[in-house]
Amino acid sequence: MTNLAAYLDSRAGPELASAIGELAAAAARISAEIRAPRRVLDAVAGDVNADGDTQKALDVLADEIILGAARQAGAAAYMSEEREAAIPLEPDGPFIIASDPLDGSSNIGVNVSIGTIFSVLPTAGAGLVAGRAQHAAGFFVYGPQTTLLVTVGAGVASFRMDADGNFQMIDDNVRIPEQTDEFAINAGNQRYWLPPVQRYIADCVAGADGPRGRNFSQRYVGSLVAEAWRIFSRGGVFLYPADSRDGFADGRLRLVYEAAPMALLVEQAGGRATDGTRDILDITPTAVHQRVPLVLGSSEEVDEVASQHAAG
Numbered sequence: 001m002t003n004l005a006a007y008l009d010s011r012a013g014p015e016l017a018s019a020i021g022e023l024a025a026a027a028a029r030i031s032a033e034i035r036a037p038r039r040v041l042d043a044v045a046g047d048v049n050a051d052g053d054t055q056k057a058l059d060v061l062a063d064e065i066i067l068g069a070a071r072q073a074g075a076a077a078y079m080s081e082e083r084e085a086a087i088p089l090e091p092d093g094p095f096i097i098a099s100d101p102l103d104g105s106s107n108i109g110v111n112v113s114i115g116t117i118f119s120v121l122p123t124a125g126a127g128l129v130a131g132r133a134q135h136a137a138g139f140f141v142y143g144p145q146t147t148l149l150v151t152v153g154a155g156v157a158s159f160r161m162d163a164d165g166n167f168q169m170i171d172d173n174v175r176i177p178e179q180t181d182e183f184a185i186n187a188g189n190q191r192y193w194l195p196p197v198q199r200y201i202a203d204c205v206a207g208a209d210g211p212r213g214r215n216f217s218q219r220y221v222g223s224l225v226a227e228a229w230r231i232f233s234r235g236g237v238f239l240y241p242a243d244s245r246d247g248f249a250d251g252r253l254r255l256v257y258e259a260a261p262m263a264l265l266v267e268q269a270g271g272r273a274t275d276g277t278r279d280i281l282d283i284t285p286t287a288v289h290q291r292v293p294l295v296l297g298s299s300e301e302v303d304e305v306a307s308q309h310a311a312g
Contacts, residue, residue, distance in 0.1 A: 004148070004159050004167035012152040015094050016120060016135055019073035020150060023097075023118055026069035027140040027148070028165035030062050030102075030116060034142050055082065058108060062101035066116065070097040076123045079288050081257060086126065086288060095120050095135055096127035098257040098288075103139070104223030113143030115225030119261040127256070128288070131281035137261030141225045149174065149232055151268040156232070176271035177235035180298040184219045184227050185239040192243035196276065196308035200239075203304075212304075224253065228262055228296070232269060237301035241276065242293040251275070251293035255285045259294045272302035276309040 004024055008017035063082040070078040076093030077086045081100045097120055104114040120136040121127040138150035146161035147170070156174040159167035183204050185197075193201070204216040219236065221227055227238045242251045253259050263273035263280035273280040273296035283292065295305045 002169040002172070004150075004169070007157055007159075007169060007172065008152070011154055012136065015074070016152060019075065019095065019097065019120055020136060020138070020152075022069040022073040023066070023116075023138075024140075024148065024167050025165070026065045027116055027142075027146065028161060029065050030140075031142050031146040031161065032165075033061060033065075034058070034108075034114075056102070056105050056108060059102045059105050062116065063099075066097075066099045066101045066118070070099075073097065077127065079127055079256060081254060081289070093123065096123055097121070098127060098261075100254070100257045103225045103258070107221075107223050112221060112223050113141050113226040113229070114223055115139050115141040117225065117258055117261055119257055119264075128285045130284045131255075131260035131263055134260065134264050137264040139225050139228065139261065139265070141229050143226070143229075147229065149229070149265055151265050153264075153268070156265055156269040158232070174232055174269050176232060176266065176269045176298055178270070178298055179300045180235035180237060181214060181216050182219050182230075182234075182236040183216055183239070183301065184221070184230075184236060185241075186220060186222070187218065189243055189245075192245050192248070193241065194243060196305070196311065197239065197241045197243075199311075200305050200308045224258060224262070228265075231271070231297045232265075235298045237295065237297035237305070239305065240294045250291040252291060253294050255280070255283060255290045255292040256288055259292050260285075262294070262296055266296045270299065271297055272299045273297075274302055274306055276305060 067078050074090045074093050075097045077088050077096045079086045079098040100117040103117050117139040136152045141147045148159040157172045158170040158174050161167050203211050207215040240253050259280050266273045275293040
């Protein structure tokens, strides 16, 4: 059975392989902390993060653990959802690590899968570069199993953590089916959706009698890593669009450490990721915490959403 270290040795340079290895070790530690009997998962830390969200104690701990991994990896800087600005580390470091240390943390008290998203970026532009410039991207899921999806720009591989904290390969060529009959969106916000999203979801809900000519099912977890793992496993489309609420004109998810790494993984697995009109990987961020609408998953459905946006 191929483990993560062997896979990286064959696909990445030593510095990049070492960085992802450090992140995997950090994820194993976070996984252990989540499962610790003493841990109160949804304990509040008492602060808010850079995006104005209330921090949980586990958010803070996960951030410190990933920061430690970035230091061990010799990264030039670390960018995080939990911090206002980039943290300078090794002046001559070969890359920057960006991360959402604990994605889905609003759900940790109800035992929903959560995770860590990461991106390894070039130092040029202080990490604020278009997503296609990423050296690597991946995410860990802390659920019934602790798993990893990773790309170093040559396809996507999946791994499962064993009892010793090592990641063993599940699949070295993860592919997202082009067609799907599942969509994921927060239907509670329907009254705020813009016309292209309203039309797309209405067509899906109309089922076999509607313009799409087949029945769809809705799936929604409310945890980006959980939604994405399902899509990589069996196809689907996930939408977190812009809407008419105050503060949601640019969506909600962050480009640098959520949308861009997910988009690189999705494209490397044969899917698509857009903001409704533009490929996510073509967007150059102007700020660490820049928000962006996100539609990702099976290419046929993402294309359909894009066609609705093109129609106005």
